[in-house]
Amino acid sequence: MLRRESFSPIQWLLLAVFTVYCLLPLWWVITTMFKDNGQLFSTFGLWFSAPSHLLENVRTLFTRQDGIFSRWLLNSVIYAGATALGSVMVSAMAGYAFSKFDFAAKRGLFTLILATIMVPSTALALPIYLLMQKTGLLNTYWAVILPGLVNPFGLYLMRLFWDAGFPKELMEAARIDGASEQTIFWSLGLPLVRGGLVTVGLFAFVGAWNNFFLPLVVVNSDTLYPLTLGLSVWNQTSASSGQEPIYTVIVLGALISVLPLLIAFLTLGRYWQGGLASGAVKG
Amino acid sequence: MKKAALYVTLALGLSALSVSYAADPAFPKAEAGKKVTLEVWSWVPGLDKTVASFTKAYPDINIKILNLGGGPATYTKLQTALKAGSGAPDVAQIEYGFLPSFADTGGLADLSKYGAGDYKKYFVPWTWGQVSPEGKAVYAIPQDTGPFAMVYRSDVLTKYGVTVPKTWAQYASAASAVNQKSAGKVKLGNFYATFAPWFMALAWADGGQFFKRDGDGWVQTLNNASAKKVLNYWNDMIKKGDVSTIGAFSADYWNATGAGTVASNFEAAWGPGGYAGSMKDKSAGLWRAAALPQWTAGSAIKSGNWGGSSNVVTTQSKNPKEATLFALWLNLSGTAITENWNNGGLFPASSAGLGLPALNDTSKNPSKFFGGQNISAVYAQASKGVNVNFQWAPWFPFANDNYNKQIDLMIKGKLTPDQALDAWQAETLANAKKEGYTVR
Numbered sequence: 001m002l003r004r005e006s007f008s009p010i011q012w013l014l015l016a017v018f019t020v021y022c023l024l025p026l027w028w029v030i031t032t033m034f035k036d037n038g039q040l041f042s043t044f045g046l047w048f049s050a051p052s053h054l055l056e057n058v059r060t061l062f063t064r065q066d067g068i069f070s071r072w073l074l075n076s077v078i079y080a081g082a083t084a085l086g087s088v089m090v091s092a093m094a095g096y097a098f099s100k101f102d103f104a105a106k107r108g109l110f111t112l113i114l115a116t117i118m119v120p121s122t123a124l125a126l127p128i129y130l131l132m133q134k135t136g137l138l139n140t141y142w143a144v145i146l147p148g149l150v151n152p153f154g155l156y157l158m159r160l161f162w163d164a165g166f167p168k169e170l171m172e173a174a175r176i177d178g179a180s181e182q183t184i185f186w187s188l189g190l191p192l193v194r195g196g197l198v199t200v201g202l203f204a205f206v207g208a209w210n211n212f213f214l215p216l217v218v219v220n221s222d223t224l225y226p227l228t229l230g231l232s233v234w235n236q237t238s239a240s241s242g243q244e245p246i247y248t249v250i251v252l253g254a255l256i257s258v259l260p261l262l263i264a265f266l267t268l269g270r271y272w273q274g275g276l277a278s279g280a281v282k283g
Numbered sequence: 284m285k286k287a288a289l290y291v292t293l294a295l296g297l298s299a300l301s302v303s304y305a306a307d308p309a310f311p312k313a314e315a316g317k318k319v320t321l322e323v324w325s326w327v328p329g330l331d332k333t334v335a336s337f338t339k340a341y342p343d344i345n346i347k348i349l350n351l352g353g354g355p356a357t358y359t360k361l362q363t364a365l366k367a368g369s370g371a372p373d374v375a376q377i378e379y380g381f382l383p384s385f386a387d388t389g390g391l392a393d394l395s396k397y398g399a400g401d402y403k404k405y406f407v408p409w410t411w412g413q414v415s416p417e418g419k420a421v422y423a424i425p426q427d428t429g430p431f432a433m434v435y436r437s438d439v440l441t442k443y444g445v446t447v448p449k450t451w452a453q454y455a456s457a458a459s460a461v462n463q464k465s466a467g468k469v470k471l472g473n474f475y476a477t478f479a480p481w482f483m484a485l486a487w488a489d490g491g492q493f494f495k496r497d498g499d500g501w502v503q504t505l506n507n508a509s510a511k512k513v514l515n516y517w518n519d520m521i522k523k524g525d526v527s528t529i530g531a532f533s534a535d536y537w538n539a540t541g542a543g544t545v546a547s548n549f550e551a552a553w554g555p556g557g558y559a560g561s562m563k564d565k566s567a568g569l570w571r572a573a574a575l576p577q578w579t580a581g582s583a584i585k586s587g588n589w590g591g592s593s594n595v596v597t598t599q600s601k602n603p604k605e606a607t608l609f610a611l612w613l614n615l616s617g618t619a620i621t622e623n624w625n626n627g628g629l630f631p632a633s634s635a636g637l638g639l640p641a642l643n644d645t646s647k648n649p650s651k652f653f654g655g656q657n658i659s660a661v662y663a664q665a666s667k668g669v670n671v672n673f674q675w676a677p678w679f680p681f682a683n684d685n686y687n688k689q690i691d692l693m694i695k696g697k698l699t700p701d702q703a704l705d706a707w708q709a710e711t712l713a714n715a716k717k718e719g720y721t722v723r
Binding site: 038041042129138213217220233234235236237 | 351538
């Protein structure tokens with residue numbers, strides 16, 4: 001039975017303060033996207049000011065540099081989508097192997113993989129750069145996607161989900177019924193760890209979507225930029241003297257760039273919650 | 284009659300052309316028939332247009348530009364490529380203060396090998412000191428500069444009966460007069476508490492030196508005598524309330540200057556463009572520029588510098604000769620300097636560049652915002668008075684951050700100016716040693 005919690009006024013107040021604290025920056029972003037650069041500095045930051053420049057900002061955003069913003073948006077979708085799908089598959093298969101099969105040096109290998117979670121991504125930048133350089137993949141989509149496919153934390157999570165969600169007894173029963181190993185993995189196993197797939201996929205998607213450092217280092221052409229890099233370059237060039245500042249346009253771009261994440265969380269969050277909870281109970 | 288006028292115009296135009304061509308030094312010859320492509324990383328606005336003029340003169344050299352907007356991200360990318368030993372551009376833009384940390388990677392070509400030393404005489408002397416600190420290797424070609432001068436609201440100064448101060452003593456008494464007469468509402472000056480380079484430029488003008496190469500190691504003197512003199516001077520005015528401490532480039536600051544409650548400041552040559560752009564109509568035409576006040580009355584104008592950048596050639600470049608040629612052309616040809624000024628407000632390091640018509644056009648901003656005064660002339664004079672012997676160190680970024688902490692404590696009254704500078708020196712020194720530098 002779920003007991004209905006009742007909050008004391010002080011708890012209410014605390015929660016309200018934290019909510020406001022979390023939402024204020026977002027609110028600022030929303031009011032700012034209606035302004036032009038002059039209003040940004042001359043009017044109160046947390047309220048709208050007339051006249052509205054939203055349409056003008058939208059137009060600038062999608063037409064500046066021959067409409068390259070749309071290209072960046074598409075690039076981000078490609079990078080994050082491919083990374084999420086790919087790393088879910090790699091993690092699901094590798095996690096399955098660690099969960100269901102016995103092989104030489106299994107414990108050692110798993111510990112090694114876990115240890116790589118601790119390696120900060122900045123330390124990997126130079127080796128990744130060199131790898132891409134030697135294989136001739138610098139300044140291609142692959143340079144951003146390939147490094148993201150290997151996701152040790154995803155593998156670890158998937159192993160937990162396989163351990164908890166797909167009992168060995170079920171596997172053996174399927175084998176007795178004559179199911180092939182392929183069928184067992186694809187048709188029987190995967191649907192049972194759906195929560196895990198969504199969880200790992202969301203993590204990978206958010207990570208790749210927000211990734212700034214990797215594309216900064218391995219991509220040179222502005223047609224290959226993701227949103228993070230493109231908006232940052234606009235922000236920098238806009239701040240340099242002699243340039244027309246377009247801060248409010250960039251703010252609008254930033255808001256648009258988080259929309260896909262919001263959508264992903266709202267539509268997939270249900271699975272994720274369920275997945276986390278089932279893992280917690282059974283694990 | 285009409286024809287004669289046309290001829291006169293033509294003749295004038297031609298002579299103007301020949302004058303601007305005469306101002307260009309003879310650049311190194313490009314190898315005939317050798318087709319090369321140079322990759323250039325720069326954040327100079329409108330560089331693509333400038334480059335079009337270059338390729339017209341040198342059709343065999345193709346230029347590919349990558350603009351990442353400057354700042355830490357650009358430097359990270361460049362550092363990675365230099366350390367990896369491949370993928371770096373032929374030419375890159377680097378600010379003076381960051382040159383030593385890039386020179387330390389060994390990834391910057393010594394341009395004296397490609398004849399750059401012959402062009403030293405065409406640059407304002409101090410800029411060459413920045414790119415060739417020991418006078419031997421040349422790590423870069425100077426590009427733009429930020430010599431210091433004073434900007435002030437002529438209307439506010441007139442209102443409070445203050446003449447333009449020529450010495451720091453006059454500036455301090457003027458600041459206290461304005462504060463008293465306005466009952467504290469108007470401040471003559473403002474101390475930028477979070478910009479170490481602003482403070483360092485003021486100490487630089489007094490001959491202050493913060494870093495110096497010493498054999499294979501370094502000497503760091505953040506608490507040098509000039510620094511102490513300058514900081515004590517400002518702290519006295521801050522304590523008396525004669526100057527404000529509003530953050531640079533903030534909305535508060537532009538509101539104060541626009542309304543005339545902050546009536547003067549000390550800005551680099553790129554600063555006035557920001558004044559014109561940020562205040563727009565407010566106080567337009569009321570500003571003027573003057574030489575930096577001096578410590579000794581009647582002395583020659585001495586100044587410091589804040590900002591500016593240079594063009595390096597990397598050791599990874601397969602065409603270092605052509606890359607050097609491009610870097611020289613970009614910063615010495617009248618065409619390029621004019622375009623860089625018009626598109627990005629780059630105040631040139633070239634001596635001849637300071638006299639170009641575009642810089643001295645008083646009908647356009649920033650001079651227009653300054654009441655049509657030729658402020659480039661003020662800044663050109665300032666640039667000639669910048670001390671040549673001023674060096675940076677690879678760990679300057681740390682010093683830059685640590686400064687804010689010490690100055691904050693000073694303004695809160697927890698440290699005296701001397702203590703703040705001593706702490707700045709000690710903490711930065713400890714960190715530099717921890718990073719493995721031989722420094723004392």
